[in-house]
Amino acid sequence: MPNGTRQLCGSIGYPGDVVVAKATFKSPVVGTILFTQLKSNSYSDVSIFVNLAYGKSSTTATHGHNWHIHAYPIRTETDDDANRCWSTGAHWNPFNINISDSSYTRNCRPDNPFACEIGDLTGKQTTLSVVPDVGKIQAKYFFTDLTSWVNGTESMIGRSVVIHGAGGAPSRMACVIRVSLLCSSAVPLLLNENQPHLKYGN
Numbered sequence: 001m002p003n004g005t006r007q008l009c010g011s012i013g014y015p016g017d018v019v020v021a022k023a024t025f026k027s028p029v030v031g032t033i034l035f036t037q038l039k040s041n042s043y044s045d046v047s048i049f050v051n052l053a054y055g056k057s058s059t060t061a062t063h064g065h066n067w068h069i070h071a072y073p074i075r076t077e078t079d080d081d082a083n084r085c086w087s088t089g090a091h092w093n094p095f096n097i098n099i100s101d102s103s104y105t106r107n108c109r110p111d112n113p114f115a116c117e118i119g120d121l122t123g124k125q126t127t128l129s130v131v132p133d134v135g136k137i138q139a140k141y142f143f144t145d146l147t148s149w150v151n152g153t154e155s156m157i158g159r160s161v162v163i164h165g166a167g168g169a170p171s172r173m174a175c176v177i178r179v180s181l182l183c184s185s186a187v188p189l190l191l192n193e194n195q196p197h198l199k200y201g202n
């Protein structure tokens with residue numbers, strides 16, 4: 001109002017308790033992906049916050065990286081083999097969407113996510129760019145996912161997230177050991193997972 005009167009106001013926050021899952025990348029990509037969903041409703045939207053980079057200012061930015069949730073975790077936590085990301089199996093696809101059909105790439109797109117595999121984050125969202133420095137605005141993305149779930153039976157917990165090569169290359173450049181449960185509580189803000197108000201556990 002012109003005279004400074006406050007006519008309306010409201011609190012910013014989630015409508016209920018949330019479940020948060022975290023995927024932590026260590027090499028060659030470093031950073032995290034946070035998946036947040038209402039604890040009481042596994043059909044509710046999932047918020048995805050991406051903060052990924054190479055971690056070295058001397059590295060050249062790369063673009064067009066496909067990214068997916070894969071069915072399995074890395075087979076062992078101590079597996080440093082260059083091919084370890086292949087042990088994560090195929091994309092998370094609990095409803096057996098036929099990806100071999102030529103219509104898949106045509107139908108699976110951000111405005112039609114229900115035609116995609118649950119784990120096809122590229123098809124449902126977009127590709128990623130990976131920049132040199134963690135924390136820069138160019139390293140951060142925020143998405144809303146309508147079809148995956150963090151809570152409940154056969155969720156993404158315990159699976160892996162894989163970042164593929166630049167320019168749509170199928171090579172598996174980076175992956176996480178497993179998607180793990182970060183916290184389950186009422187959380188007002190999750191753009192920084194180090195915020196002191198995060199309550200771990202129930």
